[in-house]
Amino acid sequence: MSHEVHTRHRPFALLIGLLAAVGIVLAGAPAWAHDELIGSDPAAGAHVDALPTKITMTFSGVLMDEPGATDVVVTDAAGTDLTSADPVLDGTRLTQELSGSATGTITVIWRVVSSDGHPVSDQFTFTVGDGSAVAPTASAPSPSASADDADAQDASPAVWIVVGVVVLIALIGTFVALSAAKRRRSEH
Ligand SMILES: [Cu+2]
Structure with a gap:
């Protein structure tokens, strides 16, 4: 500008x-604040041994549950759809069931309607399997995933x-x- x-x-x-x-x-x-993704399981950037049966995402506010308002697309590196049902919204928590045994980089693209009525969307990835020579760390996966990409949207309003x-x-x-x-x- x-x-x-x-x-x-x-x-x-x-x-x-x-x-x-x-x-x-x-x-x-x-009134202008948008809800943001404050954590997910698996977390953004996480390495997990196998594709989980579901992904849960936690948001900073109670999302609006309207028909068509919520959408989650989960794909593997080849673009194969891994979702097995519609996403389920429960207040601040969004759950997406998965099926299959995909490995590699999994991309989660989400869109929700913030409690102020505005649509908010972003995406994150996590990795299934060791993929390459990356040695799995012995520690437990950190449950608090900060959605780095979501921060960029906060400034926009x-x-x-x-x-x-x-x-x-x-x-x-x-x-x-x-x-x-x-x-x-x-x-x-
Ligand atoms: Cu807004």
């Missing part, structure tokens, strides 16, 4: 800045609100400037 400020329009730029600031404050209100406010003000400003120019022209 360009932050160019034309000196001729300095008061206008100041107005945009003020309104953008208001937008940022509004964006911080809880505030940014888009600011962009929206700036665009709106720019449109109003353009309209006002054009009307003023037209008025001036007709006066002479």
